[in-house]
Amino acid sequence: MEARHLRYALALAEHRHFGRAAAAVGIAQPPLSKQIAALEREIGARLFDRTPGGVFPTAAGEAFLERARAALAEMAGAALDAGRAARGETGRLRLGFIGSALLELLPPLLGRFGREHPDVRLRLHEMSTARSAAALLDGELDVAIGRGAPRGAGAEDLTSVTVGTDRLVAVVGTGHPYAGQRSVRAEQLRDQQLVVAPADQEPALCTALREVLDPAALDRAVEARDVHTILGLAACGIGVGLAPACLRVAARPDTWICEVRPRIDLPELVMSFRGADRSPVLAEFLDTTRRQCPGVSARLAGRG
CATH class of the missing domain: 3.40.190.10 (Periplasmic binding protein-like II)
Structure with a gap:
């Protein structure tokens, strides 16, 4: 049984005439009659009564047609879903x-x-x-x-x-001596308690910092998982946070952000x-x- 057999049966039920049904599905009447007869043999039940007044579904035919409509709808839905998935409209x-x-x-x-x-x-x-x-x-x-x-x-x-791309900035609490300054020099960070991302989480960033900052200051730095934690610890007065300049969009009123000179480009x-x-x-x-x-x-x- 193929999808075309379902469509033939549904067309015949709609038009109640072999000739009109054949025209609707685009084939000649004799092939349609043969296909319906073959379908009935496969199912083992008569699906349509052929009468002088027209062709009408039997009880078996009504049951078959209900499932046929659902099956064709599912097939159409499957084709639609496949097309949408192929176009990237659905998925994960x-x-x-x-x-x-x-x-x-x-x-x-x-x-x-x-x-x-x-x-x-x-x-x-x-x-x-x-x-x-x-x-x-x-x-x-x-x-x-x-x-x-x-x-x-x-x-x-x-x-x-x-x-x-981004550059390094320093963030401090408003009570820190650097608050109010437009910039700090990298050597000024030597004796400061720093707050930085963990080396095992951001190795490229930490390698870049070690190339331009005092390794000893970085070794004793407080580690913070993300920029929001760096901001929060700076606001608490824990130390000077080092982070990408993009953290300005999340700046807090109790912090101050300074440029680091000379400019340090981040990975x-x-x-x-x-x-x-x-x-x-x-x-x-x-x-x-x-x-x-x-x-x-x-x-x-x-x-x-």
Whole structure:
């Protein structure tokens, strides 16, 4: 039994005449009569009464037609769902990101993607750069956003593009001697209690800091998981927080932010994904990234 047999039976029930039903489904009357007869033999029951006044479904026919309508509707729905999935309109996207990506990059990007793809299920996980890279390589994530491109075994299978750049700033409580200053010099941080991201969570960031700041000051630094914790500890007077300049959008009234001189550029904010991943949802997300983030389009050339 094929879908066309269901359509033939439904057409015959609607038109109650073999000739009109055949015209409706686009075949000649004799083949339609043979197909209905073959269908009845396969089922083992007469589906239609042939009378001088027309062709009418039997009780068996009515039961069959009810299921036939549902089956064809399901088939049409399956085709529709498959098409939407193939276009990236449905499905799932698993995204891992560092907390600072929520300050500038992700709000407009995820907002636009959500509006344009309301039926895609977003699975969002805040995690360190190191953890998100490992999860991406293990197939637990579709996209990872962190500081610097992933490294290590398997990283050659990933595609990484820069989606943001930033510089280092210092944040202090309003009672700190640096409060009110536009900038501080890197050597002024030597004797300060610092608040920084953990080295095991953000290795690229910590390596960059060690290249320009006093290693001893970094060794005794207080570790904070994200920029909001750095802001909070600075507000408490615990020390001088070191963070990306984008934390200005989350600044608190009880903190003060100073530029660090000379300027210290931080590792780039990088979006990574498996190069062989041909998921339609991923392709749609990358397309949204192209349109939302200036300068990213050329780096994503050849994708989607």
